[in-house]
Amino acid sequence: MGMKNKVTNVLVLSLSLLIVGCRADSSQQLKQQSVKPHITVNQMGKKPVIVILIDSLMGQPLQDAIREGRAPAMEYLLHKGQYFPQVVSSFPTMSVTIDSTLLTGTYAGQHHVPGLVWYSDQKKRMILYGNGAKEALKIDQLQVFNDAIYQLNQVQLNKKTKTIHEELADKGKESASINAIVFRGKTKHALKVPDFIANSNRVPEKMIVTGPKWLSYAALAQLNPKNNWNTPLWKKFGMNDEFSAKDAAFLISQKKLPDVTITYFPENDNLAHRKGPTQLKGIEKADQALQTVLNAYGSWEQAVNNAIWIVMGDSGQSAVYDDRQAATVDIRPLLSHYCIAKLNQPVRSDDQIVIAVNERMAYIYAINDNVELSNVVKLLQNEDKLDIIAMKDGKSNIHVTKGKKGKLFSYHPGGKFIDEYGQSWTLSGEEDLVDITVNNNRIKYGKYPDVLARLHGAMNSHEGRYVVVTVQPGYELVGESSPTHIGGGAHGSLHEKDSLVPLIISGTNTRPKTLRIVDLKDWILQLVNE
Numbered sequence: 001m002g003m004k005n006k007v008t009n010v011l012v013l014s015l016s017l018l019i020v021g022c023r024a025d026s027s028q029q030l031k032q033q034s035v036k037p038h039i040t041v042n043q044m045g046k047k048p049v050i051v052i053l054i055d056s057l058m059g060q061p062l063q064d065a066i067r068e069g070r071a072p073a074m075e076y077l078l079h080k081g082q083y084f085p086q087v088v089s090s091f092p093t094m095s096v097t098i099d100s101t102l103l104t105g106t107y108a109g110q111h112h113v114p115g116l117v118w119y120s121d122q123k124k125r126m127i128l129y130g131n132g133a134k135e136a137l138k139i140d141q142l143q144v145f146n147d148a149i150y151q152l153n154q155v156q157l158n159k160k161t162k163t164i165h166e167e168l169a170d171k172g173k174e175s176a177s178i179n180a181i182v183f184r185g186k187t188k189h190a191l192k193v194p195d196f197i198a199n200s201n202r203v204p205e206k207m208i209v210t211g212p213k214w215l216s217y218a219a220l221a222q223l224n225p226k227n228n229w230n231t232p233l234w235k236k237f238g239m240n241d242e243f244s245a246k247d248a249a250f251l252i253s254q255k256k257l258p259d260v261t262i263t264y265f266p267e268n269d270n271l272a273h274r275k276g277p278t279q280l281k282g283i284e285k286a287d288q289a290l291q292t293v294l295n296a297y298g299s300w301e302q303a304v305n306n307a308i309w310i311v312m313g314d315s316g317q318s319a320v321y322d323d324r325q326a327a328t329v330d331i332r333p334l335l336s337h338y339c340i341a342k343l344n345q346p347v348r349s350d351d352q353i354v355i356a357v358n359e360r361m362a363y364i365y366a367i368n369d370n371v372e373l374s375n376v377v378k379l380l381q382n383e384d385k386l387d388i389i390a391m392k393d394g395k396s397n398i399h400v401t402k403g404k405k406g407k408l409f410s411y412h413p414g415g416k417f418i419d420e421y422g423q424s425w426t427l428s429g430e431e432d433l434v435d436i437t438v439n440n441n442r443i444k445y446g447k448y449p450d451v452l453a454r455l456h457g458a459m460n461s462h463e464g465r466y467v468v469v470t471v472q473p474g475y476e477l478v479g480e481s482s483p484t485h486i487g488g489g490a491h492g493s494l495h496e497k498d499s500l501v502p503l504i505i506s507g508t509n510t511r512p513k514t515l516r517i518v519d520l521k522d523w524i525l526q527l528v529n530e
């Protein structure tokens with residue numbers, strides 16, 4: 001492969017949030033001395049909302065970082081506001097799916113973004129929004145680039161589920177998206193496609209997307225012209241915390257802050273993947289970036305008085321055992337008597353199974369009519385490290401099982417059982433498979449928060465006949481050349497370790513209807529519209 005391709009690989013991987021390590025740049029000082037005050041309250045007297053989404057921020061390490069004095073900005077906001085350590089994420093617990101849930105207020109069954117990696121029955125190929133060097137190297141690079149930006153936002157994300165940006169635009173309000181992977185809005189933007197990709201003649205020089213009025217996306221779109229030096233290759237072309245912070249701070253200092261700004265800090269995720277979920281360095285870096293944003297107000301007090309701050313994680317991570325043999329669960333040997341499609345070539349007519357691994361979760365597709373999904377499930381039950389194994393039948397019932405004993409739990413929406421979030425269900429079989437307890441028709445969740453709705457979302461997220469599997473904490477799934485995080489951390493599953501994130505709210509005494517990311521959209525719109 002030529003040099004051009006290599007460079008392209010690096011760019012695509014970087015933009016796809018595969019973070020290859022980044023030098024610390026912690027020169028920011030807390031500036032508390034008075035600068036001229038910035039009053040950015042909008043025309044209606046409403047405070048603007050600033051969402052800071054920190055990838056893989058978790059409650060316990062956040063508290064540890066605060067105790068060690070390594071997260072002063074988050075500590076400040078937390079003490080000035082409200083703190084919820086256990087907010088329920090989406091499923092699969094992968095950033096693209098979670099961000100889509102945050103922006104649309106729906107689970108994957110409605111927003112249609114199934115995960116980082118999935119198989120399109122319509123296109124007869126895998127869709128990858130970027131998942132690691134080895135996998136991407138085997139797949140067409142420009143395809144990944146297009147999928148990760150255009151296909152995700154303009155095609156796959158269901159147009160019937162409006163994003164926060166679209167809802168605000170409908171009401172004549174403005175919003176901003178800074179380095180968020182999901183950003184669809186109503187304003188057309190021409191992304192700057194770097195020369196060495198554009199020159200390949202396969203991507204237009206400018207990629208037209210729709211976003212909020214203010215769109216910032218690494219080297220492809222930036223707000224602060226001085227942020228250029230934050231977009232070189234070794235800083236992941238701008239997909240870094242500092243770039244995000246500088247562009248958010250730019251909107252504040254230019255008095256251009258819109259009603260809602262969604263700012264994504266990517267770096268903590270990579271550090272947690274490599275060092276494990278207890279690492280604090282990524283939180284420290286994210287906090288330094290948050291300080292840059294707060295400082296744009298002149299003082300932190302001004303920041304809290306003049307804006308509503310929502311600082312949160314997107315998913316948790318589970319520690320992965322540090323022995324490769326013990327830590328990884330390879331799905332292929334379990335299904336070895338089927339013909340499993342190879343990643344590096346188009347699906348062939350005799351292929352029967354496609355495996356799309358999302359770290360601690362996988363979609364396993366039966367792409368040939370001669371494969372019974374229930375037989376695939378039976379074979380998967382032979383692996384004790386698998387946690388939840390689920391399939392949908394022709395009548396839209398979801399069946400859950402695990403292990404060799406063949407226990408079964410089945411459910412579908414609607415019915416006499418009501419859960420903690422007011423959702424109703426019909427249930428049958430062994431409830432311990434999803435760790436719920438039922439008393440007087442009330443459902444209480446255990447170690448799989450909001451499991452019924454979240455799993456139902458994934459089971460209905462896209463076309464095709466497929467099984468959803470997750471793996472128990474400590475383990476990670478592997479398919480053909482999927483990335484692993486031995487001795488580090490991984491996410492993707494329904495388990496609470498992957499599924500609970502902290503939420504800091506400052507500048508308002510209100511809170512979302514329930515402590516789930518799926519309910520943040522309505523609340524954010526209320527904060528702006530009331």
Ligand SMILES: [Zn+2]
Pocket residue numbers: 056269270273491
């Ligand atoms: Zn991650």
